[in-house]
Amino acid sequence: MAHLVRVGLQCFSSQKTRLISLPLNNSMFNQQQTRLMSSHKKETDEEFDSRWETYFNRPNIDGWDIRQGINHMHRLDLIPEPRIIIACLNACKRVNDHSLAVRYLEAIRHKSTLGSKQIWPWILQEIEPTLKKLGVSTPEDLGYDKPELALKSVEEA
Amino acid sequence: MNVVLFRHVSQKIKLYSTLIQYRTAIAQAQLHETQTHHHSQQPHELDPLKPPHLDHDRMTMHPRIGNREIVGYGMKGNPDYFDLAMFPCPSIRWEVDTPEVKKLREKEQGDWHNLTIEEKRKLYRSSFRQTFEEFTQPEGIWKWSFGWGLIAFAGLTFIYDGYRRLVYTFDPPDSTSDEKLKTQLQYHIAARQGPQTGLSSEWDYEVGTWKKNVGKDGKSIKPIKSREE
Numbered sequence: 001m002a003h004l005v006r007v008g009l010q011c012f013s014s015q016k017t018r019l020i021s022l023p024l025n026n027s028m029f030n031q032q033q034t035r036l037m038s039s040h041k042k043e044t045d046e047e048f049d050s051r052w053e054t055y056f057n058r059p060n061i062d063g064w065d066i067r068q069g070i071n072h073m074h075r076l077d078l079i080p081e082p083r084i085i086i087a088c089l090n091a092c093k094r095v096n097d098h099s100l101a102v103r104y105l106e107a108i109r110h111k112s113t114l115g116s117k118q119i120w121p122w123i124l125q126e127i128e129p130t131l132k133k134l135g136v137s138t139p140e141d142l143g144y145d146k147p148e149l150a151l152k153s154v155e156e157a
Numbered sequence: 158m159n160v161v162l163f164r165h166v167s168q169k170i171k172l173y174s175t176l177i178q179y180r181t182a183i184a185q186a187q188l189h190e191t192q193t194h195h196h197s198q199q200p201h202e203l204d205p206l207k208p209p210h211l212d213h214d215r216m217t218m219h220p221r222i223g224n225r226e227i228v229g230y231g232m233k234g235n236p237d238y239f240d241l242a243m244f245p246c247p248s249i250r251w252e253v254d255t256p257e258v259k260k261l262r263e264k265e266q267g268d269w270h271n272l273t274i275e276e277k278r279k280l281y282r283s284s285f286r287q288t289f290e291e292f293t294q295p296e297g298i299w300k301w302s303f304g305w306g307l308i309a310f311a312g313l314t315f316i317y318d319g320y321r322r323l324v325y326t327f328d329p330p331d332s333t334s335d336e337k338l339k340t341q342l343q344y345h346i347a348a349r350q351g352p353q354t355g356l357s358s359e360w361d362y363e364v365g366t367w368k369k370n371v372g373k374d375g376k377s378i379k380p381i382k383s384r385e386e
Contacts, residue, residue: 063229067228070246071231071232071246074244075244093269096266098277098280099281100284103246103289104245106245107242135270137274137277139288142281143278146290147294148288148291149291150291154239
């Protein structure tokens with residue numbers, strides 16, 4: 001939009017054009033885009049979070065789709081926001097799969113403790129009301145923060 | 158695939174190579190509402206020690222996994238179990254469905270506050286083989302690596318030494334023949350080697366023979382080396 005304005009001014013004025021300082025640059029349309037090298041819009045954090053939240057908040061969600069979502073999200077280089085985790089736990093409740101919820105919490109715990117030890121307690125603190133409401137046990141409650149069985153790995157067999 | 162095992166069945170079975178094909182076939186059949194046996198998609202209440210009930214789906218998709226419920230896409234769409242830190246949710250449950258687990262699943266459909274810790278643990282173990290903590294433990298492979306490295310180093314040293322012994326052989330010199338030893342003895346005696354307690358101390362230089370030594374017992378001591386008479 002901005003460059004069209006500039007071209008128009010160049011066409012119709014013989015004098016040297018002066019760029020009017022209207023807010024017609026890219027920052028009006030996309031708050032987050034500070035680099036001007038790529039023209040396609042990048043998704044904001046808010047959009048990302050709400051997209052995943054609506055994905056898990058679908059009322060007819062399938063166990064298949066929850067697992068797909070968990071696997072996909074776990075591959076991304078991030079730890080999900082507490083509201084996404086809450087949406088996922090609610091979805092697990094709708095599907096009546098408690099062990100899936102525990103598995104998801106374990107995955108988040110594993111991923112977060114790789115970076116720092118402060119993230120997991122904070123996440124637990126944020127999702128505490130949901131855990132109490134649904135009755136989901138944390139991995140610590142089940143004793144799975146320490147290894148229980150010593151089974152051979154698949155490569156050893 | 159494993160159709161060889163079920164030769165008594167006619168060859169009209171469709172083989173699906175991916176789970177996606179399987180699911181689309183089911184979805185299409187459900188759309189047209191021609192398929193009346195929906196029971197084949199659900200796990201049967203079976204004795205896990207007996208072989209599973211054979212029907213079209215079981216024979217094509219999961220003769221290997223038996224009674225276990227397919228719950229997700231997994232990694233590549235195959236109904237295989239895996240424990241990976243990258244993919245938390247495998248495509249099938251770990252354990253077969255027994256009547257006890259079926260009861261727990263029914264209880265799971267109610268309020269989760271009613272489940273005890275032990276029941277929750279049983280449910281978890283029926284769906285998953287190992288917890289995250291268990292399959293992310295270090296296995297101590299560095300000990301094996303170090304040990305085998307040392308053994309390899311020792312083995313190579315032996316081979317190197319053996320190779321040298323085998324390849325770099327020489328004919329022994331003839332300086333061990335009797336003639337040469339005799340001349341060597343003459344030279345040693347002429348050079349007065351061992352004059353006090355050694356070789357030359359036994360040679361009588363004035364006479365030109367070996368000394369006749371008398372030991373403590375009164376018997377003569379014979380010198381060890383060969384003499385020139």
